[in-house]
Amino acid sequence: xxxxxxxxxxxxxxxxxxxxxxxxxxxxxxxxxxxxxxxxxxxxxxxxxxxxxxxxxxxxxxxxxxxxxxxxxxxxxxxxxxxxxxxxxxxxxxxxxxxxxxxxxxxxxxxxxxxxxxxxxxxxxxxxxxxxxxxxxxxxxxxxxxxxxxxxxxxxxxxxxxxxxxxxxxxxxxxxxxxxxxxxxxxxxxxxxxxxxxxxxxxxxxxxxxxxxxxxxxxxxxxxxxxxxxxxxxxxxxxxxxxxxxxxxxxxxxxxxxxxxxxxxxxxxxxxxxxxxxxxxxxxxxxxxx
Numbered sequence: 001x002x003x004x005x006x007x008x009x010x011x012x013x014x015x016x017x018x019x020x021x022x023x024x025x026x027x028x029x030x031x032x033x034x035x036x037x038x039x040x041x042x043x044x045x046x047x048x049x050x051x052x053x054x055x056x057x058x059x060x061x062x063x064x065x066x067x068x069x070x071x072x073x074x075x076x077x078x079x080x081x082x083x084x085x086x087x088x089x090x091x092x093x094x095x096x097x098x099x100x101x102x103x104x105x106x107x108x109x110x111x112x113x114x115x116x117x118x119x120x121x122x123x124x125x126x127x128x129x130x131x132x133x134x135x136x137x138x139x140x141x142x143x144x145x146x147x148x149x150x151x152x153x154x155x156x157x158x159x160x161x162x163x164x165x166x167x168x169x170x171x172x173x174x175x176x177x178x179x180x181x182x183x184x185x186x187x188x189x190x191x192x193x194x195x196x197x198x199x200x201x202x203x204x205x206x207x208x209x210x211x212x213x214x215x216x217x218x219x220x221x222x223x224x225x226x227x228x229x230x231x232x233x234x235x236x237x238x239x240x241x242x243x244x245x246x247x248x249x250x251x252x253x254x255x256x257x258x259x260x261x262x263x264x265x266x267x268x269x270x271x272x273x274x275x276x277x278x279x280x281x282x283x284x285x286x287x288x289x290x
Contacts, residue, residue, distance in 0.1 A: 147172015
């Protein structure tokens with residue numbers, strides 16, 4: 001097993017009977033992910049793609065021995081779904097795909113997260129994949145190739161672009177983590193980088209950030225002080241005007257002197273992280289690091 005998920009992960013899909021949940025459960029099962037249960041209130045006893053459905057996550061964990069959750073629940077109810085998953089001790093990882101969860105709901109979920117030892121990835125993220133072993137979420141498994149380069153990104157589309165370039169150069173990936181672009185998320189860049197630093201199957205890491213917030217600057221500090229695994233970077237949004245949100249809800253520059261593409265690039269370069277001007281150039285840097 002590499003980072004967060006692997007071939008031994010036993011997955012419960014929250015919202016499995018909905019259109020998105022059903023479609024992506026079929027895709028995850030086809031990829032080889034060990035989906036052992038679904039959880040939807042009032043839908044217990046049904047089956048989706050051969051996967052038994054339970055009324056609660058706790059029941060799914062008890063009956064199907066699930067240890068990982070992926071959330072495909074509509075925004076109005078996704079906060080409660082995350083809270084439910086984080087209240088089940090057996091679950092170590094919760095991956096939340098849902099976009100548009102109210103910030104107030106996520107604030108409550110984040111407080112609950114601090115009371116647990118679990119990892120929450122997302123929301124508003126593409127998911128997590130350990131190529132050849134398991135994928136959770138909406139990631140297109142066909143572009144990934146097993147290897148020794150980790151990737152952590154706020155952007156799903158940028159993840160796909162960089163991974164496709166890596167794979168086309170013959171550079172496989174250990175695990176890719178889409179942490180999401182909302183103002184309040186679970187796993188941060190620093191937490192993801194720490195996981196890769198501890199992973200003996202990861203020889204280098206690609207970190208894809210974007211404007212808004214200070215997570216990338218904090219990551220640069222962590223890399224400079226703690227990481228021996230080499231890191232290459234990319235920052236999206238160089239031409240975005242201050243005060244205008246670009247793409248993700250968290251991608252807005254406040255004018256405080258941090259959060260701009262320039263401040264993030266400078267922080268990373270000061271930590272000896274080569275930053276590509278394009279996704280293709282990021283792969284050039286990875287080749288040099290390897």
